[in-house]
Amino acid sequence: MSNSQTKYLQLLASHYPTPAQTITEIINLEAILNLPKGTEHFLSDLHGEYDAFEQVFRNGSGVIKRKLSVLFANELSETELTTLATLIYYPRPKMRIILRTFSATEKNDWYRITLLRLIKLTSFVSSKYTRSKVRKLMSPDFTYIIEELLYQNNDQIEKEAYYHEILTSVIELNSAADLIHALATLIRRLVVDHLHIVGDVFDRGPAPDKIINRLTKHQSLDFQWGNHDMIWMGAASGSAVCIANVLRISARYLNLDTVEDSYGISLRPLAIFADTTYENTSTAFMPKKSQESAKTTSEINQIARMHKAIAIIQFKLEGAIIQRHPEFNMTDRLLLNKINYTNGTITVNNHTYTLTDTDFPTIDPANPYTLTPEENDVIERLLLGFINSAKLQEHVAFLYAKGSMYLRYNGNLIYHGCIPLNEDGSFKALTIANKPYTGRALFDKFDQYARQAFSQPEGSKEKEAALDYVWYLWTGETSPLFGKTAMTTFERYFIAEAETHHEVKNPYYLKRNDEETVATILREFNLSPDDGHIINGHTPVKEGAGESPIKANGKLLVIDGGFSKAYQSVTSIAGYTLIYNAYGLQLVKHQPFTSTEDAIMNETDIISTRRIIETETIRQCVKDTDIGQHLQQQINDLKSLLTAYRQGLIK
Known part of the structure; x- marks a missing residue:
């Protein structure tokens, strides 16, 4: 044996110090290999809907x-x-x-x-x-x-x-x-x-913190980050622009209570600034009022002012990032300098539109992307709140510990959004530091940046650069978590013409119906096109319009079907989940959930429809899984240790 082999077996011998103990463990592991494969449960795009999640989580x-x-x-x-x-x-x-x-x-x-x-x-x-x-x-x-x-x-x-x-x-x-x-x-x-969460716990619904609390107690799970998770991760890591996005979306969906009550972050500086700066706001900034909301009219109006204030701050901060990162290719999103502040118009794509709201008291037309001293003070206070929220930091640390941009698990590829593609189906490249990244390499690079954003020292160049890429993951054209040419947030707020609101999806969303494209993606991630599948979420499946979650003849499965109540008018259902047991894949479609109280009192479980996607001819065992491969390696090592014992090489 080499010195390294001897050292390794000596370490192994400290856990199994006798031949008898070694033999016992070999027998134990070989027996485990022949047990049936455990059941995997896939959920995606929970968007803060704790009650519906809890029901599906509890009933498996x-x-x-x-x-x-x-x-x-x-x-x-x-x-x-x-x-x-x-x-x-x-x-x-x-x-x-x-x-x-x-x-x-x-x-x-x-x-x-x-x-x-x-x-x-x-x-x-x-x-x-x-x-x-x-x-x-x-x-x-x-x-x-x-x-x-x-x-x-x-x-x-x-x-x-x-x-x-x-x-x-x-x-x-x-x-x-x-x-x-x-x-x-x-x-x-x-x-x-084992539980797989395929991204987007945050935003839309009122209780993402409760979902994460529940997930932290689960015995075995992984997490593939979604775009909404990423902006919260960026906010907790110290990104001002991510904080602005988090608060804008929270204001839009009346979820500021999550920020204040659940995570203990004071929004008083933003509220005071908004009240003194924006006396009136357009209807575009009125939050989407849910049936459960008990907000008064004055509270709604204040949230609308906060909504506009943080949106303007967001546009300014985003403009600064775009200007210092030409490789993002996002200069078309620099819109504040395209406004004619005298005429109240804006020119977009060679067309001039009349703005629906012309009240911009904090924008200097000569320097439209510069924060006022008051805006800068607000964002600095908010930044301290996000960084110092112990609960938020704990939750985001959990997402980093259990999460990743993608996961290869038991022959399947799991990711939240998409694989950025060109029109011809080839992998779309993003140039970073003069080097083009595509496919799996792009995912790995983004994964690295996401972790650096959280772990690098405050104020370091590495952290600042990583935070910019975290924001790009939220909204960039070549982001695997976004998957569109642009996020037309400004246009939706300030331009009435719907033609400016359109967001063109990446070719992936058409190509994913093609079996050869899916096979190419699986090979890119060193998985078998014959046995593997792709599981992703991100885009609500419009079942009411006839869309199917099953793509490429069953090789790709989309399990975002509308857990979020905000999407259910479009999807006509309340989410898809996936079960992968020893007998194969089963897609489960869920109808809208009433309430936990109703489920307990009246035993109204979520109405679910099961559809068999793929059936194994032979029941899968542990030896057919990733864990089985690890166990087989342990068995091989233990057999080497047993041989070393019997040959007198190790005492």
Whole structure:
């Protein structure tokens, strides 16, 4: 053996110090390779809609209900199955509703029956895992009890009294409700082995922070960044222009409470500045009022003023970035210098339009992209708020730890937006530091910049450059997270003519229907076109207009179908999710969610329709997955260690 091999095996020997222990681990790992593949659950474009996310997250896109139907098909009615499923989704509140009219005897009987059913279901869904893995997912408070009940041998008549007494003691000691909660949690953890979030937790909806709080507690997940996530990541990293974008969108969708209440960032400097600077605003800046909003008219008007104030600041900051980065090729987005401030018009693409709003008290026509001292003071205060928000910093650190621009997982390629393409289907290039980047190399470069923006020292040149590229990821033509020629935000606010609002999509969105294009992309990322698939989100699937989420004969799947209520009038549904288990791929379509209270009280689960995309002829095992490859390498290393032991090379 070489010195490096000897050192490696000596380190390995510290974990497996005897031949017997080494053999045991080899046998254990080889057995694991032959267990069924765990279930993967894909969700995308959650956009702050916590309640709908929580329901789909808890029911595993209908997996739990299907397991119950298989196991209790001849024992329980449909009503009883639905009640049991709701109990597993929301154990504590559902128990309170079920038991509120029961007598003490009726409660005890219900506890015993329910515990037996949950134990039976837990045994069913845990059968494809090792005892060690199941144990790690259990509540520490009930590990002993659950293991005893879970692995009881029904043939051992001598232990019937033993198992009966366990349940009796649990009930008599008033611990039955806690055990039911522990079993329900364990079942939810077992039915989904790994969770993929394909971008865009932030914006539109009111509670992205709650979604991230939930995700931080999940046992196994990854995250592919979306464009809306990226501007929040940039804002938390110290990008003034990203902060302006975050606040503008939050004002537009009445979500400033997320910034102030959830993340503790004071917006008072912006509110005071807006109130003293913009007395009146056009209707374009009135926020999109949701049915749930309880804002007063005066509050709405103040938010509209804040909306306009931060939008103007955003346009100025963006202009400065465009001017110092000619490689972005975005000079057509420099619009403030194209305004005729005397006539109230603007010239765009050789056409002159009358502005719908001509109140620009903070813009100097001679230097339109320069912030006033008051604007600069506002943005500096906001910057401190975002950088010093402990909760936001914690959430964004989680996104960096679990996230990436793309992921190759079990033969599939996962990314949020698109692969920038030219009209002929070739990969579109972006020149960075005199070097063109395309395809996978472009993704890797952007991934590097995104991480540098968060990790480089404050004020360093590396950080400032990286922050500019984070903003480009939000809005640039060759950004894989954006995928359009331009973001026409200014035009939508200030020009009535709809022709100026059009945003041309990258050719990818037409080419992704072509199997050869998808095959080319998979090969670019060193994946098999025969076995691999692409999963992405970003663009709502307009099912009402006949659009299908299944592209390229099933090789590419779009799972953004409208979780966000803001999109549901266009999509006609409330989102797609994807299940990938040992038997193949299943696309799940969801109807709009009412409320968590309705789901608990009236057992109104999200109506979901399952569609089989691809079925495996042979049930996939762990050995067919990425984890299986890692385990096989560990087995090979352990066999080398065993050989070294037997040959006397290692003590």
